Amino acid sequence: MSLRLAQLRTWIARHHAVAADTCRFEPVAGDASLRGYCRVYLPDGTTRMLMDAPPELEDSHAFVAIGRSWRAAGLPVPAIHAVDLDQGFLELDDLGDDSLHHHFVDTDSARRGTAQAIDLLLRLQRLASPAELPPYSAAFMEEELERFPDWGLGRWLHLETPSCWATTKQQLLARIAALPEVAVHRDFDAMNLMRVDGELALIDFQGALAGPLGYDLISLLRGRYQRWSRAEMDSWIDDFHRRSREDFGAHLPDAATFRAGVEAIGAQRQLKILGQFCRLCLRDGKPRYLDWLPHFYAQLDAGLEALPELAEFHAWLRETYHPAMQARLARHHAEQAQEPSKGAST
Known part of the structure; x- marks a missing residue:
């Protein structure tokens, strides 16, 4: 038993007045x-x-x-x-081990689970006060975006940052700034929604901030476990916009502006993830996160189709980034496959 586990065992036993x-x-x-x-x-x-x-x-x-x-x-x-x-x-x-993502076994079950999660998200927006949380500032969002050129391009792929990057950031942040402020979980993912007696409960909320309406929605819709068509995405977002009118009234943008703002949040989040998962590998020794890069690239690619002003960056991703990422992942997997044989020969 590690010293840390022994300390934890002693602590909990003392708290409950039982023998360790x-x-x-x-x-x-x-x-x-x-x-x-x-x-x-x-x-x-x-x-x-x-x-x-x-x-x-x-x-x-x-x-x-x-x-x-x-x-x-x-x-x-x-x-x-x-x-x-x-x-x-x-x-x-103890909320158990039954997280919502286990129930995304097909499109119909994913649709039911997503609808249930959105019901909870609307409760979160209505009941949690953003005034009690630190702000999700534009500067912090930009710092997150910079993880993509820093870790995802420079350190992982040894690629130069595209010349349109500065403009891309400005356009994304401007779209996001048009949205009202709410309490944002920031990792509203099916894995962080636990099913308890048929209802959902929230975990992993320590990173919550006061941020843009729609952040948690797009985290769910463009998360790890389901890819929705363009028509389905528009339907989810438009329905959420309709249901949010009662809470935000005149502060809520029109449906088209809201939809573009939500997809801009999605692009910001996917770019952050593409850099952050490379950082988890290179800095923290967690290479398994690299296996998610193609999925989140696909989510980013789909989301950018709703933001025509980012056409130049979108084209660069398709023509330069995506082929480089695929080739680097292939080399990474080949290197991993060779490691056991290397160990056996020493």
Whole structure:
């Protein structure tokens, strides 16, 4: 047993006033952060989820503050039962392992799950106050965008940034700036929506900010687990626009402007991901994220079709970036396939 796990075991046993050796632990798959998770089975049969977030690596203050605020507002987030921010330990409700993405088995089930997730998203927008969150500023969005030329082009592909990049950023940020401000989860993905007794609950919300309406919508619609046609995307976005009128009134742009703004958010997010997943490989030693690059490129390619002002950048992606990315991934996979044989010969 690692020292860290021993400390966690001692902490939870002391909190529940039970012997440490009566608690059984089960590791749970983590995420792209440096947090770790495990399920603890207590002697009385209760299970809880334990978060291990070493304070020198992860600041959990935001998770605690947002979790308590959103739960008090009536949103379905796990209750926080114990907190030790000095050690980086948290005890949470155990919401199980049934995340929504497991139910995206075909188009019909994906459509049902997406509709249920959008119902929850509308609740989130109505109940969570953006005033309690830091701003998702244009400067921060631009910094995220720069991960694409920095990590996705320069460090991963050794490609020069296209000459239209500065204009592309300005046009995306201008589109996004026209949208009203709401509380934004920022990773509203089917994997972060847990099914509990047929209802959905939110997890992984520590990065929430006050940002543009539609950010979480496009995170869901252009996420990891489903690709929608242009007609289906327009239908989802237009319906969301209609349902948001009651909350935003005159502050809500017309349907066409809203649709373009939402797709601009999607492009900003996909570009960030294409850079960030390369960073996870090169900096953090997590090469499995590279396997998602073709999927998120395809989502970006589809979204840019709704933004004709970005035609020059879109063409560069298709003619230069995409072939280079495919070739580099092929080399990467070939290198990985050779590694076991290299190890066997030494």
